[in-house]
Amino acid sequence: MAKYTPMIEQYLNVKEQAKDAFLFFRLGDFYEMFFDDAILASKELEITLTGREGGGTEKIPMCGVPYHSAEGYIQRLIEKGYKVAICEQMEDASVTKGMVRREIVRVVTPGTIMDGKVVHDKSNNYMVCVTEAGGLMSLSACDLSTGELYVTSVPWSEEWLRDEIGLYEPSEIIGDAALLEIISSQSLPGSRNIVYTAWDRREDALVRTQFGEPAWARLEEERRACVSLLISYLSETQKRSLGQLTQIASYEPGQYMVLDPFTRRNLELVETVRERSKKGSLLWLLDRTETSMGARLLRRRIDKPLLSRSRIEERLEAVEHLYNQYILREDLRMALKEIYDLERLVGRIAFGSANGRDLNALKLSLRQIPSLKELCAQSPSETLRRVAADTDICDDLCELIEDAIVDEPPVSVRDGGIIKPGYHERLDEFREASTSGKRWIAELEAKERAATGIKSLKIGYNKVFGYFIEVTKSNLSSLPEGRYERKQTLANAERYVTPELKEKEGLILEAQEKMVDLEYALFTELRDKLNTQVSRLQKLAERIAEIDVYQSLAAVSAEYRFVKPELSDGYDYIVEGGRHPVVESVMKDSAFIANGTDLRKDGSSILLITGPNMAGKSTYMRQVALLSILAQLGCFVPAERAVIPLVDRIFTRIGAADDLIGGQSTFMVEMADIQVMTEKATPRSLIIIDELGRGTSTSEGMAIAQAVIEYVHDHIGCKALVSTHFHELAHLQESLGGLKNYSMAVQESGDKVHFLRKLIPGAADSSYGIYCARLAGLPGSIIDRAYGLLQGLEQASLAAVASEHGAALQREETASASLAAEGTDGAVMAREQREDAFPYTPRDLSHGERKGGVVQLSIFGEDEVPDPRTAKVGKDGHAMAPEAVQTPAIRGIIDAVKGADVMNMTPLQAMQFLNDLKIQAKDI
Numbered sequence: 001m002a003k004y005t006p007m008i009e010q011y012l013n014v015k016e017q018a019k020d021a022f023l024f025f026r027l028g029d030f031y032e033m034f035f036d037d038a039i040l041a042s043k044e045l046e047i048t049l050t051g052r053e054g055g056g057t058e059k060i061p062m063c064g065v066p067y068h069s070a071e072g073y074i075q076r077l078i079e080k081g082y083k084v085a086i087c088e089q090m091e092d093a094s095v096t097k098g099m100v101r102r103e104i105v106r107v108v109t110p111g112t113i114m115d116g117k118v119v120h121d122k123s124n125n126y127m128v129c130v131t132e133a134g135g136l137m138s139l140s141a142c143d144l145s146t147g148e149l150y151v152t153s154v155p156w157s158e159e160w161l162r163d164e165i166g167l168y169e170p171s172e173i174i175g176d177a178a179l180l181e182i183i184s185s186q187s188l189p190g191s192r193n194i195v196y197t198a199w200d201r202r203e204d205a206l207v208r209t210q211f212g213e214p215a216w217a218r219l220e221e222e223r224r225a226c227v228s229l230l231i232s233y234l235s236e237t238q239k240r241s242l243g244q245l246t247q248i249a250s251y252e253p254g255q256y257m258v259l260d261p262f263t264r265r266n267l268e269l270v271e272t273v274r275e276r277s278k279k280g281s282l283l284w285l286l287d288r289t290e291t292s293m294g295a296r297l298l299r300r301r302i303d304k305p306l307l308s309r310s311r312i313e314e315r316l317e318a319v320e321h322l323y324n325q326y327i328l329r330e331d332l333r334m335a336l337k338e339i340y341d342l343e344r345l346v347g348r349i350a351f352g353s354a355n356g357r358d359l360n361a362l363k364l365s366l367r368q369i370p371s372l373k374e375l376c377a378q379s380p381s382e383t384l385r386r387v388a389a390d391t392d393i394c395d396d397l398c399e400l401i402e403d404a405i406v407d408e409p410p411v412s413v414r415d416g417g418i419i420k421p422g423y424h425e426r427l428d429e430f431r432e433a434s435t436s437g438k439r440w441i442a443e444l445e446a447k448e449r450a451a452t453g454i455k456s457l458k459i460g461y462n463k464v465f466g467y468f469i470e471v472t473k474s475n476l477s478s479l480p481e482g483r484y485e486r487k488q489t490l491a492n493a494e495r496y497v498t499p500e501l502k503e504k505e506g507l508i509l510e511a512q513e514k515m516v517d518l519e520y521a522l523f524t525e526l527r528d529k530l531n532t533q534v535s536r537l538q539k540l541a542e543r544i545a546e547i548d549v550y551q552s553l554a555a556v557s558a559e560y561r562f563v564k565p566e567l568s569d570g571y572d573y574i575v576e577g578g579r580h581p582v583v584e585s586v587m588k589d590s591a592f593i594a595n596g597t598d599l600r601k602d603g604s605s606i607l608l609i610t611g612p613n614m615a616g617k618s619t620y621m622r623q624v625a626l627l628s629i630l631a632q633l634g635c636f637v638p639a640e641r642a643v644i645p646l647v648d649r650i651f652t653r654i655g656a657a658d659d660l661i662g663g664q665s666t667f668m669v670e671m672a673d674i675q676v677m678t679e680k681a682t683p684r685s686l687i688i689i690d691e692l693g694r695g696t697s698t699s700e701g702m703a704i705a706q707a708v709i710e711y712v713h714d715h716i717g718c719k720a721l722v723s724t725h726f727h728e729l730a731h732l733q734e735s736l737g738g739l740k741n742y743s744m745a746v747q748e749s750g751d752k753v754h755f756l757r758k759l760i761p762g763a764a765d766s767s768y769g770i771y772c773a774r775l776a777g778l779p780g781s782i783i784d785r786a787y788g789l790l791q792g793l794e795q796a797s798l799a800a801v802a803s804e805h806g807a808a809l810q811r812e813e814t815a816s817a818s819l820a821a822e823g824t825d826g827a828v829m830a831r832e833q834r835e836d837a838f839p840y841t842p843r844d845l846s847h848g849e850r851k852g853g854v855v856q857l858s859i860f861g862e863d864e865v866p867d868p869r870t871a872k873v874g875k876d877g878h879a880m881a882p883e884a885v886q887t888p889a890i891r892g893i894i895d896a897v898k899g900a901d902v903m904n905m906t907p908l909q910a911m912q913f914l915n916d917l918k919i920q921a922k923d924i
């Protein structure tokens, strides 16, 4: 015997098919949820939880939403990362005996939703499928709302998987369970809620019919498997035609520059690190697109800069012409402005959810195409002319809509009022019948008023009672007996019908019903016709997006005086007057200081950049990476001149994102990143490491930093920018032929430090850390104390140096005495060598002068603070930090002093530290 009522039994059977989703179970005008679904949904949607008798011993938890407002509730659940299965009544309840049949008609998931907040205008909503076979990993990505479908594969690589998924930022991932496990355990920076579903069912036959045999034949087996799994999931959940998926874009990852998620984030390509907002990102700066598909394409191009010089040059050629032709750019912009989101409109047409307004939006968009095409065809740009030649204006489709749909159709497609008069003869006849019927009723009203003498008599209509004659109670006595049949009583009026009104009502309603049905049929016929043309419209949308991206990049390049980069297949990266595009754009009065970059195979492939905090090191290093990305995506670059070699990958190791990575220390993250870098970087890569070696003890950090730099120099040979607080690493310039020291210039004036933001050759030797702490507003007492401690530490260090010097002199004298005894002039030689290596006299040292920091400032007059924009810093303007004393013991002391974390020492620890130094100095 069944435990529950038949209805609940039916519910439970259907629920079996949608265990991982909320089941919206249609009961009349409501979607109801039961059991645990109801308990959870009532919380998530803040709706009332009730109970219902269902045959069991206890009431069954239940909640529901009206069917006409279900859309909003479904979207809310999807935004929260749930799936929703919609179960409809498949039979008309009024004519069915017993239980109506109910079936799931669609499962809405985060990756398959077509509307709502999850689906942003200017970004894609991808779902990704991952598979593994024979040591190869495959990934397919699909945006059902735009009809894009990509697939690719590589030999097993977890990093690759992470990077590729990072590019798509999917809302849902399906596929191989083991791979899902790996992906969900990897922490992607800032990734949103992703819904995972293990899935292993293929639908080869469906893929072959959907995309055609030639497309199937072109795909490698592992990619077929991946697409097949994805299509099987889509067809299983959507349960309808996937007409918007018309082509499979199969690509090789090697076609694009590799940008891992951390690099994309560190460089703030599409959103900022802190606020995670588009504002302030590279995308934000470059996005002057007028259409949503243009905006999405721009984002895809930023995510995937090219590696093919000829393809980049094609893009640059279009940008160059538009850069120089303001009027053409404006004309294009005006035409693009009027174009709606064709990809999504087409998606809705294929999905069967497009309404009259959507078709009109398509029509209005298509009207712009001839002039857009003409503008491109007439332009001097070969790329634009090619785009024009490849543009099918789809005027036949525009006409179809134009002929059929009224200018302002209603939202609903079921209530009529969509189709134009003259489109369909039968429909016109029904319309005539209905309007003449209504005219007859208006005449009847006048007739009845005259016959009864009741001026306020009126004829009305409502859905329940149909047409009626309404007479106020005060006039009832004027009504003749017999002819009027009472239908409804209101507070101060009575409603009646007459036989002739009833008859006419039948005719009018019948005509109206037929009219509405016919309109719907005609509308769907038109929509289906358009559905067969989806791939033409999608191609058109691609062309429009491309034109839009070119005009956007040209507009930004022209506004900020970017220049066309010279692309090179060689190694050298040479930029004059380079600027950080985003930082510059938010600064007023051209306050940004331009800096050149010279990275060459011979002699300067690694720049080791030192300089105080706040000097502009990070900005500069990001600028170098961004210029490469801009050039390779086909945009002009912010510089006076730029020769940009094609970079296959950019690695960045910049601290800012560390806090978001759960469970791992900053240091471990840094080391893991460096490990990937050592494994994957090629001579064509660009490496950017900010503050290498921080996060562990000074000496170990410095040792690791040196070893990493040496490895990059000797084994990878790629271009690299490394910033560090370890000024001591400057000596690497002597042993590594490809490394050059640079620093960010500063000027001291009184007790102020002026950041000149100018990159100059040579190393810096002071961090101005305490100064920056003061700028940050730390209490004066802390600042004073820090300076006090620093002075103590420095004096201790200098004393140790002096003592070492004394000991060295003594050793030297002993040595020269013994050499003299041997009768050579070695004593003089030894002395000369020593003095070369040690430029300070003991008098300098006894005065305790700080020789650090100000060395590079000697190029400016004592009191004069130069304008950083005009300040000339010559190549020789900066002296290197004195390599004071070369003996390891003394270097050890200096290192300990420089690396001392004074800010975090208690006075007692500081004293202890000084004492330790003293003991060490005594031993020398």
Ligand SMILES: Nc1ncnc2c1ncn2[C@@H]1O[C@H](COP(=O)(O)OP(=O)(O)OP(=O)(O)O)[C@@H](O)[C@H]1O
Binding pocket: 583, 591, 592, 593, 594, 595, 611, 612, 613, 614, 615, 616, 617, 618, 619, 620, 757
């Ligand atoms: N070339 C430049 N022209 C003008 N302003 C700049 C320039 N470079 C950087 N700045 C400004 O200087 C500030 C500090 O820059 P940045 O963060 O790059 O310094 P940093 O040397 O990396 O400091 P830290 O070591 O503390 O991270 C930024 O707010 C930036 O706006």
